[in-house]
Amino acid sequence: MVSLKPNAILLKNQAACAQCDGHVILKPKQVAGIGTQVQEFFSKLFNTNDWPPRWHCGNWTDFHGWLYIVSDLLIWASYFAIPLLLLQIVLKRKNIPFTKIFWLFIAFILLCGLTHFLDAVIFWWPAYRLSALLRFVTGIVSVVTVAGLYKNLPLINNLRTIAELEVEIEERKKAEQEACNQQLLQQHTKELMQKKDEFMSIASHELKTPITSVKASLQVVKRLVSTNKSLAPVSPFVEKASNQVNRLTGIINELLDVTKIQAGKLELAETEFLLNDLINECIESCLIDNQKHQVVVAGNKKISIYADRNRIEQVICNLLTNDVKYSPANPQIIILVEGLENQRAKVSVTDQGIGIPEDKIEEVFDRFFRVENTSQSFSGLGLGLYISSEIIKRHQGKIGVCSKLGEGSTFWFTI
Numbered sequence: 480m481v482s483l484k485p486n487a488i489l490l491k492n493q494a495a496c497a498q499c500d501g502h503v504i505l506k507p508k509q510v511a512g513i514g515t516q517v518q519e520f521f522s523k524l525f526n527t528n529d530w531p532p533r534w535h536c537g538n539w540t541d542f543h544g545w546l547y548i549v550s551d552l553l554i555w556a557s558y559f560a561i562p563l564l565l566l567q568i569v570l571k572r573k574n575i576p577f578t579k580i581f582w583l584f585i586a587f588i589l590l591c592g593l594t595h596f597l598d599a600v601i602f603w604w605p606a607y608r609l610s611a612l613l614r615f616v617t618g619i620v621s622v623v624t625v626a627g628l629y630k631n632l633p634l635i636n637n638l639r640t641i642a643e644l645e646v647e648i649e650e651r652k653k654a655e656q657e658a659c660n661q662q663l664l665q666q667h668t669k670e671l672m673q674k675k676d677e678f679m680s681i682a683s684h685e686l687k688t689p690i691t692s693v694k695a696s697l698q699v700v701k702r703l704v705s706t707n708k709s710l711a712p713v714s715p716f717v718e719k720a721s722n723q724v725n726r727l728t729g730i731i732n733e734l735l736d737v738t739k740i741q742a743g744k745l746e747l748a749e750t751e752f753l754l755n756d757l758i759n760e761c762i763e764s765c766l767i768d769n770q771k772h773q774v775v776v777a778g779n780k781k782i783s784i785y786a787d788r789n790r791i792e793q794v795i796c797n798l799l800t801n802d803v804k805y806s807p808a809n810p811q812i813i814i815l816v817e818g819l820e821n822q823r824a825k826v827s828v829t830d831q832g833i834g835i836p837e838d839k840i841e842e843v844f845d846r847f848f849r850v851e852n853t854s855q856s857f858s859g860l861g862l863g864l865y866i867s868s869e870i871i872k873r874h875q876g877k878i879g880v881c882s883k884l885g886e887g888s889t890f891w892f893t894i
């Protein structure tokens with residue numbers, strides 16, 4: 480084998496060393512101050528005169544020396560290739576996370592590789608000062624890399640794996656599809672509702688004319704019956720027909736109101752009036768044929784408010800007729816009137832009727848909503864509370880309900 484080991488000739492600097500069986504022992508140096516040492520270190524950074532090449536320092540066999548050198552060069556080559564690959568990743572993928580850590584790793588691995596390279600070179604070129612400086616820089620970069628890694632550890636730990644990301648993408652796709660379907664469904668429902676509103680508007684307008692005519696004719700008949708005694712047996716039938724026509728008028732008016740609300744055409748004619756007077760009128764008109772239920776009005780009787788009298792009457796009458804309708808067994812109804820700040824008032828109407836199940840309370844003000852089971856035995860369209868809530872909202876007021884199934888309900892509004 481051809482030996483690349485330099486011949487065992489004494490180099491220039493070895494004049495200062497004593498050689499002992501191949502071991503080079505440095506002569507003790509004169510101790511200088513630290514400042515002088517640093518200055519000398521940097522000024523002689525590439526100067527190799529103070530040491531023999533590593534081949535001459537110790538007793539290396541060819542095999543041992545080359546094993547050391549080849550291993551160091553292999554490590555250096557790999558440590559050089561890894562940063563190149565990392566560099567390619569960093570430059571190619573602009574939005575890569577933790578770019579700083581990548582750069583630190585590139586520097587750290589490159590420097591580590593260089594220390595190994597220099598370790599191999601030192602077998603011929605004993606640049607121990609350069610080697611020390613390189614190791615120091617490597618040490619500093621290593622510490623900074625450790626600190627950077629430690630700082631980013633929680634974030635790195637939170638990074639999702641490709642499998643996790645794939646699951647997330649799949650879930651997102653599903654959610655998007657569902658949202659899309661939901662949107663289509665909503666659009667479809669909206670169109671259907673629009674068609675229904677159009678139909679309701681046309682139907683209620685068309686019904687209103689003949690009903691008005693029937694109402695007028697019934698009034699003429701009523702007058703005839705009251706003036707002609709021979710027609711007295713017909714009177715109850717005329718009364719019944721008149722009541723049913725009134726009910727029909729009420730239903731048509733509700734449908735018309737809904738179409739007005741939907742079209743944003745619910746207009747208000749506001750005036751100032753005494754709330755108590757209006758409540759008394761409502762009680763009179765709503766309970767005209769009702770001997771069973773009793774209404775007690777409590778609270779402040781002198782509150783006057785500024786609102787659309789007819790529309791507020793509609794709200795109070797709706798609450799009262801509901802109380803009567805949904806409290807067949809308990810006749811007591813209480814209306815409480817309270818004054819609020821800024822000339823506002825709160826009206827609460829309490830009954831001891833069938834009450835509303837807790838999970839349905841939120842929905843009672845929705846259009847066409849009726850509580851199943853309980854309200855099946857009572858007639859209605861499920862529009863009264865919807866219209867009332869829209870009227871109160873137009874007055875910038877609030878409407879709500881407290882209710883317990885089987886115990887009764889308190890509907891209230893502020894205005």
Ligand code: ADP
Nearest residue numbers: 801802805834849850854859860861862863864
């Ligand atoms: P309608 O009475 O014509 O069905 P409403 O809009 O006035 O329509 O009321 C909606 C639903 O709220 C009713 O169907 C009924 O289930 C419930 N509800 C309203 N008022 C009361 C009440 N005082 N007690 C119990 N349930 C009520």
